[in-house]
Each structure stands twice: as C-alpha cells, then as structure tokens.
Amino acid sequence: MTLIGQFRDWLINFMPEWAAYIVAFLVGVVAIIAFVLVMIIVFIYLERRLIGRFQVRLGPNRCGPEGIFQLIADSIKLLTKEDIVPAKGDFWVHFLAPIVTFAPALMVFAVVPFHKGVVLTDLDVGILYVVAISSISVVGIYMAGWGSNNKYSLIAALRAVAQAISYELPVVMAAVGVILIAGSLSLSKIVEAQTIPFFLLQPLGFFIFLLGSMAEINRSPFDLLEAESEIVTGYNMEYSGMKFGLLYLSEYGHTLAASCIITTLFLGGWQGPLLPPFLWFLIKVLLVFFVFLWVRSTVPRLRVDQLMAFAWKCLLPMALINLLLIGAQVLWFPKALPWGMMVVNFAVAGILILLWSRLFALGGGRVEV
Amino acid sequence: MALRTEPFVLNIGPQHPSSHGLFRLEVTLDGEVVTGLELVLGYLHRGIEKLAEGRTYIQNIPLTDRLDYLASMTNNFAYVLAVEKLAGIEVPERTEYLRVIMAELMRISSHLSFIGFLLNELGAYFTPLFYMFREREKILDLFEMVCGQRLTYNYMRIGGVSQDIPEEFLPAVKRFVAEMPRLVDEYEQLLSGNEILLARTKGVGILPRDKAINASASGPVLRASGVKWDIRKVDPYSVYDRFDFEVPVGSVGDVYDRYWVRVSEMRQSVRILEQALKQLPKGEVWTKVPGLLRPLRGEVYGHIEGPKGELGFYLVSDNSIAPYRFHIRPPALLNLTALKDMVVGWKLADAIVIFGSLDTVLGEVDR
Amino acid sequence: MRFERYGIGIIKGLMVTMKNFLRPPITLQYPEEKLITSRRIRGNELVWQVSKCTGCATCAKSCPQGNIEIVTHLGTENNYVVDKLQVDTGKCMFCGLCVESCPYEALFMGRSYERATYRRRELVLSKEALELSEDRQPSGYFYPRIEVLLPRQTLLLYWDREDGQKLCWFPWRKKANRGRR
Structure with missing residues (x-):
C-alpha cells in the first residue's frame, strides 16, 4: 500500500470515491512537481558553485547569502525577456519543443520510490516506463533544433537523435541485469531486493548504466549537442526567454531523473542505516550528481564518431556479456549469491575493461573527400 | 533513386566562441565531415604597418604590443632587435639577460593560454583554462611589477629596457621558476594521459614535414611536424647561445604533437630562466640612444623565436625619424595557410581543434 | 597506436581536479577586496x-x-x-x-x-x-x-603563503581572512 493509497482511503471517508481518487492523485502530482522543481534549483545552484570550486574560483555569490537567490534573479530575467521566434522558423515546432522536452523529465518521477511506499504509482513495469518516457525528450530536442531554422541547431538535433538511439540500448541492457537479480520490473521491488546495493553485485552494469545515462542526459563528456566550442550550445541557440528557461530546466530535470534512477537501481534507493530513508535517498542522488559534476569539470568532449563507436563497439557488447553473465549466475548458481557473485563480477568487469581498451585504436576518423 | 543533396555551408565566426578573435571559417560540410574550407581574414585589420610609417622608431614600440596581444613582450623584443640591428646599437649585457628572462616568461604565459584554450575547444568545461590562467596570472603579476601594465607592456626600448627591475622581482621569479615544473607535472597528469584527449588529438590534423616546410610554418607547429628549427638555436640572437636547452621536436605533426611540443617548451623555458637568473650580471640597462633615432639608409630583417613561431620585422630606413617601410612577418598568419590541408576530411569538431592547435591570435594575423 | 591506458588517465585527471577542488579559490570579490597594484602601475590618468x-x-x-x-x-x-x-x-x-x-x-x-x-x-x-x-x-x-615610497604589490605567487594571507575553503571564515588589502 503506497502513501497515496492510504491518503485516498482516508479521503473516502469525506467524499465520493471518484473525488478521492482525483484529489489524492492531484496532491501527489503537485508534491512530486514541487520536489522536482526544488531539486532542480538545488542542482543548478550546486552545479554553479561546485564547478566554481573545481575551477578554483567562487561561483555566483552575490544574490542573497552565498548566492542562493541567483537562480531567482535569472528566472526573473528570463521571464521578462522578449520571446523571439526566428523569422523562418517553424513556429509551432519551435513553440512545442520546450514542453515536449520538459514533460518527460517530470513524468519519470511518477514511479521513483522515495521511501517505502512513497511513490506516486507503483507500476509493475516501472523500469520499462522510465526507459520509454525518458527517451521521448529527444523528440523535443530534435523539434527545437529543427524549428529554429539554424544550421548549428540542426547539427545539434541530428547529433541528439543519433546519440539517444545509440545509448538507449546499452542502458536498457544494463537495466535488464538489475531486473534479473531483483526479479521484478517495479522500482519499489528493485529497491527492496537490494540488501546489498547492486553496484557491488554487478559493477560492469553500473559502469555501463552510469556512462549511458551521462550520454542520454547530454552531460560532459557526451555533451555533443550543446558543444559550446563547436556548435555554440546547439539546439537551444535560437531560444530566449522562458522557452530557453524551460529547455535549461529540462536539462537539469533529466539529470535529476537519471540520478534518481541510478540511485534506485544500483545504489539501494532509500535504504541505508541510521538516517531516515528519504535523507538517504537525497544523499545518494546528490552523490551521483556530484560524480556527474566532477566528470564534467575534468574531461574533454568526445567526437561524434567516437561517441557512436563507444556506444556500439564498447558499451553494447559489454552490456550483452554482462547480461549473459548475470543471467547464468541467476539461473544456475542462485545459491552463490551474493558474495561469490560479487567477486566473479568484479573480476569479469576488470578483465572486460582491459580487453576492450586494447581493441580501441587512436588516430582514425579521417574521411577521404 | 539517388537523393538530391546540396552542400551545407556553415559560417564559423566571426562571432564564435572558438574563433580566437574575429575570424571566419567558411566550412562546407557533408554531414559532419568537412569537405571544403575557406578562411576569411581581415576583421581585425588596424593598419599597423601603415601607422608605423608615420611614427618615430620609439613610438612604434607600443604599436607592436597590439600585434600578438598574448605575447606583447616578445613582439617588443623582435622589433627592438630589428631596430638595433638597423642602427647598429650595442646593448648592455644586463639588458640582454633581462630581455631573455622576459621573453621566456612570456613564452610560458603564451603556451599556458594556448593549452587552456585548446582544452576549451576540445570541450573540457573551462577547468584547464582556469588552472592555466592561474599560472599565467602569476606571470602577469611579475610583468606588472616590472613595467606597470598587464597586457601591453611596452617594456623594451631601443638600446635597452625602459627601467631596471625592482628589487622584489628576482625573488619572485625564482619562486616562480622553482614551482613551475611541479605545476607542469600536475597539468600533464590532468591532460596528457587523458584518454579522451588522446583520442581527440592523436593522429588528428596531421601536417606532414614537407607540407609544413612548404607552407613556411614556424614555431611549435613546424617543430611538431618533426623539423628541428628553432631560431634561438639556428640563428642565436641576444644571449641565447649562452644557455643550455633542448628543442623539443614532435614526430607526427598531429594536434597532440603540437600540444606536447608546447608543454615541453615550457619546461625548457624554465631551464633557460634558471640559467639566466643565475648568470644575470649587474650594470646599466640602457645605452644612450637619441630620442629621435635616425638610422642610416638601409634595410634589415630581424627575427626571433616568438611563442607562436618566427616573428620577424622588416624595416627600411631612409635616414628619417620614421621607418620608410615597416613589415611584420606574423607567425600565426603563415601557420594558418596550412589549415586547409589539415582540416579537410575531418569532422567539424576536429576542424575547431585543429584551428585551435595553431595558436592563432588574430591581432597578429590581421595587424 | 593502441588505447592502452584503461581509463587510468581520466582517473588521474579526476584526482587532479579533486585536489584543486579542495584548494581555496584564487579569485577575489573586486569592489570589496582590492589588490595593491604595482608600484610602477601605468594607471588610467x-x-x-x-x-x-x-x-x-x-x-x-x-x-x-x-x-x-x-x-x-x-x-x-x-x-x-x-x-x-x-x-x-x-x-x-x-x-x-x-x-x-x-x-x-x-x-x-x-x-x-x-x-x-x-x-x-x-x-x-x-x-x-x-x-x-x-x-x-x-x-x-x-x-x-617615488617607487620606494609606495606599498608593495600583492602577488598571486605569494598567495596563501606569506604575511598570514591564508585563504580558506569555507565561506563562513572567508570574511575574516580573505582579501589582500
């Protein structure tokens, strides 16, 4: 029984059943949206400040104490800006793109468990839902690139589609490994199954999922579609005002979603000793986000063909091998769980990474023209 | 049925984050692959060569600051050397050493900003740039201490330098020289081994040895292609023949080699600085040179190894107070001529990186 | 040429950025905190x-x-x-x-x-x-x-090392210790 369900049952005492359903869900949705928006603000603030620290500077610290109102000032600026649509742009596509991009970021949180039973809908096919929904946003990015009628944006849009399609596969394959061990597609059940966090049980899957998620949410080093030094932030180049704001928010919304999903699938979700579960969940989410930040502030960007090669030649085969391994272990050695499995999987992950690193040659990529 | 396709022409610049100033690359793309490239120069043309013909020899020194604004000190140095050659002026020994110290500090500073910008073009989100600028800031502080400015130094004079160094300068430089190798090691740890950087730069934008020579490339770009050509060694000016240093030479001529050559040159510059500081003599810093210098009729070409390559000044004197002809051989412009050969066939992202690896400063290219 | 470093280079790079993350920032808040400029500054007048x-x-x-x-x-x-x-x-x-x-x-x-x-x-x-x-x-x-009468220039080189100019990471101690003037 989820928290929403209990609330609904309590509401039924005061109102007809249909009204109780609607009220309970509305409350849940509002709570989730509030959580997401607040977390996005926290993320943007943290990103600015912490990247500042990584770059031995301070980051924004003028608006309010330690700069916490910076984002509010920014949003006021964005809201008061003129909304410009390119003269030869496709108005409706241009108009709808931010919405199509932002909505999936919100919808993912419908199935994320924040606590035991604290989940909007405990879908039985939760992980499938997450994968399906989160890949819609790339349509929005493509629309933004197309509707802008700008060459840089168009390049970004095409890169985005290629990238999203390529990285969807290894991510799903890695998630299937989790499903095999947990024995359920529901995210709540996956969390409950993690007496040991799954990143210890299948390090390779965690590695693939982390990198794949980074690529899906366009974080560095896979931030090709907003590559500032090449295509000048790409798809959101022709956006201004709150439309740009929405695209910006959706970027962090997807980051938050990816952090939450990684926490849920691999880091044991809300489980943890001593501290209250919700706090554990937040700590883990912020930890994942910190890793994203850390990587972003360190590494350069991959090239587009290297990005594709990394997905198809490196992550996908490794994900398949990982899946095979996990499947075999679950099928034939269920008794060996979890410690033997952990040792074997770490060894296999190490060997695979070594082997695959040797396969990659440097220096290719020139095309005769 | 074949699809009807048409070339996709993309203007990179003149306002673009990676255009190093005002510059336009007209790129023809096939998908992501660059099939054609045209350089459009001249957005920053200020007519420095013509301006210089109307000014006295000493008044032209501030003008040379505005050429390669990331390495003003070496511009001063090259110009002053050319004028001294033209007028036959001997310079005190202490001045020679001071000039070498300044030039090598400037070289380190210029290479630091090169590495920072190259990494930014590779897509590292400003972090290496900030680290490099932290070290560059230390050098700029030293220059500010000596000559009062941070970008346009105007320090060298015909026959000397404008002022002797203040007494707190030497301890500061010694400290800088002592800590610089450790910092270079740290940045090499951050960058040189990074797999993504290797994948993006190794084998990319190869400029073969013969093409580099034909394009009259110079400086780190030429040395990365495997030509051991450093004017400090082959035609020693000032007191460079007294120092013991090596000329790092690349093997392939790709972007990584250009990066590596510059990192190694920073280490060699530190070596030169150590020796120069040890040998620095006492004495005067200026020989008496008339304010309105009138060199005898004649022409001269003076060149030095600037951070970006061979920086030369060709001066013609007609025995008046201003040069009759003032021509600059900018290293960046001549290195740019090889760009098309390097870029065609690579991806759009590589085009930006290859352009960045030439370390162009548009103030020098357009003059 | 082979890709033989197995991601070690990236991990080393991450360590370097983490080291710098723990270092104090080198920027300073301009209108409140000011540097002492060079004794030989060629100012705007x-x-x-x-x-x-x-x-x-x-x-x-x-x-x-x-x-x-x-x-x-x-x-x-x-x-x-x-x-x-x-x-x-x-x-x-x-x-x-x-x-x-x-x-x-x-x-x-x-x-x-x-x-x-x-x-x-x-x-x-x-x-x-x-x-x-x-x-x-x-x-x-x-x-x-004139030069000898003026205050010494602050140098980034001596930052955090001399005259008790210690920088600290935590913002709440910043006010007391930061600033070079």
Missing part, C-alpha cells in the same frame, strides 16, 4: 606637476597618438606659461613614453585604475584635472624615488 613644467612640449612630441595638446604663451620672467594642457585619456594607450621623455620630471603616470565614466567627453582631462593633488598621486613608473 596622467599626473602633472605645474611648478616643474616649462611648457617645452616634449611630451606632446613623444606621444605616439598625438594626444597631448599643449598651448603656451611667453611669461614675464623669461618662461612659458601653459595656457592649455589637454589629454584625451579615451585615446591614450598609457604607454608611458611622455613620462619617460619629460626632461623636467613634471609628468607622471597616475595610480588610478577606476576611471570609468558615462560620457566619453569626461575622459578628456584638462589642465586642472591633470594637476597633482592629494587624491591624484603619481605612480613610481620611471621614477624610482
């Missing part, structure tokens, strides 16, 4: 000592921009009286050649670097605006005797 000026206009001749305008008339005591001395600091590039050429030590570089104005015409400094006064002190550029 010129300082003119009337009593020493003979009106010889050597500065005007030495200016690469032709930027110094000086008009004199013959005075009673066999001297020149300066009627007009005008420098357009909007055109000036602060090369310091005028200061170096002045034979009577009457012209100095100023120390101010905060001379932004709203109008371009406010950048034109007339005779009165150029004069030496309490708040318009000369810098030590080309004048070592």
Whole structure:
C-alpha cells in the first residue's frame, strides 16, 4: 500500500470515491512537481558553485547569502525577456519543443520510490516506463533544433537523435541485469531486493548504466549537442526567454531523473542505516550528481564518431556479456549469491575493461573527400 | 533513386566562441565531415604597418604590443632587435639577460593560454583554462611589477629596457621558476594521459614535414611536424647561445604533437630562466640612444623565436625619424595557410581543434 | 597506436581536479577586496606637476597618438606659461613614453585604475584635472624615488603563503581572512 493509497482511503471517508481518487492523485502530482522543481534549483545552484570550486574560483555569490537567490534573479530575467521566434522558423515546432522536452523529465518521477511506499504509482513495469518516457525528450530536442531554422541547431538535433538511439540500448541492457537479480520490473521491488546495493553485485552494469545515462542526459563528456566550442550550445541557440528557461530546466530535470534512477537501481534507493530513508535517498542522488559534476569539470568532449563507436563497439557488447553473465549466475548458481557473485563480477568487469581498451585504436576518423 | 543533396555551408565566426578573435571559417560540410574550407581574414585589420610609417622608431614600440596581444613582450623584443640591428646599437649585457628572462616568461604565459584554450575547444568545461590562467596570472603579476601594465607592456626600448627591475622581482621569479615544473607535472597528469584527449588529438590534423616546410610554418607547429628549427638555436640572437636547452621536436605533426611540443617548451623555458637568473650580471640597462633615432639608409630583417613561431620585422630606413617601410612577418598568419590541408576530411569538431592547435591570435594575423 | 591506458588517465585527471577542488579559490570579490597594484602601475590618468613644467612640449612630441595638446604663451620672467594642457585619456594607450621623455620630471603616470565614466567627453582631462593633488598621486613608473615610497604589490605567487594571507575553503571564515588589502 503506497502513501497515496492510504491518503485516498482516508479521503473516502469525506467524499465520493471518484473525488478521492482525483484529489489524492492531484496532491501527489503537485508534491512530486514541487520536489522536482526544488531539486532542480538545488542542482543548478550546486552545479554553479561546485564547478566554481573545481575551477578554483567562487561561483555566483552575490544574490542573497552565498548566492542562493541567483537562480531567482535569472528566472526573473528570463521571464521578462522578449520571446523571439526566428523569422523562418517553424513556429509551432519551435513553440512545442520546450514542453515536449520538459514533460518527460517530470513524468519519470511518477514511479521513483522515495521511501517505502512513497511513490506516486507503483507500476509493475516501472523500469520499462522510465526507459520509454525518458527517451521521448529527444523528440523535443530534435523539434527545437529543427524549428529554429539554424544550421548549428540542426547539427545539434541530428547529433541528439543519433546519440539517444545509440545509448538507449546499452542502458536498457544494463537495466535488464538489475531486473534479473531483483526479479521484478517495479522500482519499489528493485529497491527492496537490494540488501546489498547492486553496484557491488554487478559493477560492469553500473559502469555501463552510469556512462549511458551521462550520454542520454547530454552531460560532459557526451555533451555533443550543446558543444559550446563547436556548435555554440546547439539546439537551444535560437531560444530566449522562458522557452530557453524551460529547455535549461529540462536539462537539469533529466539529470535529476537519471540520478534518481541510478540511485534506485544500483545504489539501494532509500535504504541505508541510521538516517531516515528519504535523507538517504537525497544523499545518494546528490552523490551521483556530484560524480556527474566532477566528470564534467575534468574531461574533454568526445567526437561524434567516437561517441557512436563507444556506444556500439564498447558499451553494447559489454552490456550483452554482462547480461549473459548475470543471467547464468541467476539461473544456475542462485545459491552463490551474493558474495561469490560479487567477486566473479568484479573480476569479469576488470578483465572486460582491459580487453576492450586494447581493441580501441587512436588516430582514425579521417574521411577521404 | 539517388537523393538530391546540396552542400551545407556553415559560417564559423566571426562571432564564435572558438574563433580566437574575429575570424571566419567558411566550412562546407557533408554531414559532419568537412569537405571544403575557406578562411576569411581581415576583421581585425588596424593598419599597423601603415601607422608605423608615420611614427618615430620609439613610438612604434607600443604599436607592436597590439600585434600578438598574448605575447606583447616578445613582439617588443623582435622589433627592438630589428631596430638595433638597423642602427647598429650595442646593448648592455644586463639588458640582454633581462630581455631573455622576459621573453621566456612570456613564452610560458603564451603556451599556458594556448593549452587552456585548446582544452576549451576540445570541450573540457573551462577547468584547464582556469588552472592555466592561474599560472599565467602569476606571470602577469611579475610583468606588472616590472613595467606597470598587464597586457601591453611596452617594456623594451631601443638600446635597452625602459627601467631596471625592482628589487622584489628576482625573488619572485625564482619562486616562480622553482614551482613551475611541479605545476607542469600536475597539468600533464590532468591532460596528457587523458584518454579522451588522446583520442581527440592523436593522429588528428596531421601536417606532414614537407607540407609544413612548404607552407613556411614556424614555431611549435613546424617543430611538431618533426623539423628541428628553432631560431634561438639556428640563428642565436641576444644571449641565447649562452644557455643550455633542448628543442623539443614532435614526430607526427598531429594536434597532440603540437600540444606536447608546447608543454615541453615550457619546461625548457624554465631551464633557460634558471640559467639566466643565475648568470644575470649587474650594470646599466640602457645605452644612450637619441630620442629621435635616425638610422642610416638601409634595410634589415630581424627575427626571433616568438611563442607562436618566427616573428620577424622588416624595416627600411631612409635616414628619417620614421621607418620608410615597416613589415611584420606574423607567425600565426603563415601557420594558418596550412589549415586547409589539415582540416579537410575531418569532422567539424576536429576542424575547431585543429584551428585551435595553431595558436592563432588574430591581432597578429590581421595587424 | 593502441588505447592502452584503461581509463587510468581520466582517473588521474579526476584526482587532479579533486585536489584543486579542495584548494581555496584564487579569485577575489573586486569592489570589496582590492589588490595593491604595482608600484610602477601605468594607471588610467596622467599626473602633472605645474611648478616643474616649462611648457617645452616634449611630451606632446613623444606621444605616439598625438594626444597631448599643449598651448603656451611667453611669461614675464623669461618662461612659458601653459595656457592649455589637454589629454584625451579615451585615446591614450598609457604607454608611458611622455613620462619617460619629460626632461623636467613634471609628468607622471597616475595610480588610478577606476576611471570609468558615462560620457566619453569626461575622459578628456584638462589642465586642472591633470594637476597633482592629494587624491591624484603619481605612480613610481620611471621614477624610482617615488617607487620606494609606495606599498608593495600583492602577488598571486605569494598567495596563501606569506604575511598570514591564508585563504580558506569555507565561506563562513572567508570574511575574516580573505582579501589582500
């Protein structure tokens, strides 16, 4: 029984059943949206400040104490800006793109468990839902690139589609490994199954999922579609005002979603000793986000063909091998769980990474023209 | 049925984050692959060569600051050397050493900003740039201490330098020289081994040895292609023949080699600085040179190894107070001529990186 | 060439950024905290000592921009009286050649670097605006005797190491310790 369900049952005492359903869900949705928006603000603030620290500077610290109102000032600026649509742009596509991009970021949180039973809908096919929904946003990015009628944006849009399609596969394959061990597609059940966090049980899957998620949410080093030094932030180049704001928010919304999903699938979700579960969940989410930040502030960007090669030649085969391994272990050695499995999987992950690193040659990529 | 396709022409610049100033690359793309490239120069043309013909020899020194604004000190140095050659002026020994110290500090500073910008073009989100600028800031502080400015130094004079160094300068430089190798090691740890950087730069934008020579490339770009050509060694000016240093030479001529050559040159510059500081003599810093210098009729070409390559000044004197002809051989412009050969066939992202690896400063290219 | 480092390079790079993450920031909050500039700073103004000026206009001749305008008339005591001395600091590039050429030590570089104005015409400094006064002190550029009187420049090189200028990471201790002035 989820928290929403209990609330609904309590509401039924005061109102007809249909009204109780609607009220309970509305409350849940509002709570989730509030959580997401607040977390996005926290993320943007943290990103600015912490990247500042990584770059031995301070980051924004003028608006309010330690700069916490910076984002509010920014949003006021964005809201008061003129909304410009390119003269030869496709108005409706241009108009709808931010919405199509932002909505999936919100919808993912419908199935994320924040606590035991604290989940909007405990879908039985939760992980499938997450994968399906989160890949819609790339349509929005493509629309933004197309509707802008700008060459840089168009390049970004095409890169985005290629990238999203390529990285969807290894991510799903890695998630299937989790499903095999947990024995359920529901995210709540996956969390409950993690007496040991799954990143210890299948390090390779965690590695693939982390990198794949980074690529899906366009974080560095896979931030090709907003590559500032090449295509000048790409798809959101022709956006201004709150439309740009929405695209910006959706970027962090997807980051938050990816952090939450990684926490849920691999880091044991809300489980943890001593501290209250919700706090554990937040700590883990912020930890994942910190890793994203850390990587972003360190590494350069991959090239587009290297990005594709990394997905198809490196992550996908490794994900398949990982899946095979996990499947075999679950099928034939269920008794060996979890410690033997952990040792074997770490060894296999190490060997695979070594082997695959040797396969990659440097220096290719020139095309005769 | 074949699809009807048409070339996709993309203007990179003149306002673009990676255009190093005002510059336009007209790129023809096939998908992501660059099939054609045209350089459009001249957005920053200020007519420095013509301006210089109307000014006295000493008044032209501030003008040379505005050429390669990331390495003003070496511009001063090259110009002053050319004028001294033209007028036959001997310079005190202490001045020679001071000039070498300044030039090598400037070289380190210029290479630091090169590495920072190259990494930014590779897509590292400003972090290496900030680290490099932290070290560059230390050098700029030293220059500010000596000559009062941070970008346009105007320090060298015909026959000397404008002022002797203040007494707190030497301890500061010694400290800088002592800590610089450790910092270079740290940045090499951050960058040189990074797999993504290797994948993006190794084998990319190869400029073969013969093409580099034909394009009259110079400086780190030429040395990365495997030509051991450093004017400090082959035609020693000032007191460079007294120092013991090596000329790092690349093997392939790709972007990584250009990066590596510059990192190694920073280490060699530190070596030169150590020796120069040890040998620095006492004495005067200026020989008496008339304010309105009138060199005898004649022409001269003076060149030095600037951070970006061979920086030369060709001066013609007609025995008046201003040069009759003032021509600059900018290293960046001549290195740019090889760009098309390097870029065609690579991806759009590589085009930006290859352009960045030439370390162009548009103030020098357009003059 | 093979890709044989197995991601070790990236991990080393991550360690370097983490090391820098734990270092204190090197930026400072400009209007509140200020650096002490060089003793020889060529600031955004010129300082003119009337009593020493003979009106010889050597500065005007030495200016690469032709930027110094000086008009004199013959005075009673066999001297020149300066009627007009005008420098357009909007055109000036602060090369310091005028200061170096002045034979009577009457012209100095100023120390101010905060001379932004709203109008371009406010950048034109007339005779009165150029004069030496309490708040318009000369810098030590080309004048070592002035230079020794000025405070030492703060250097990033000695940051965090000398004179108790310790930086700290945590913002709540920042106010007490940060700032180089």
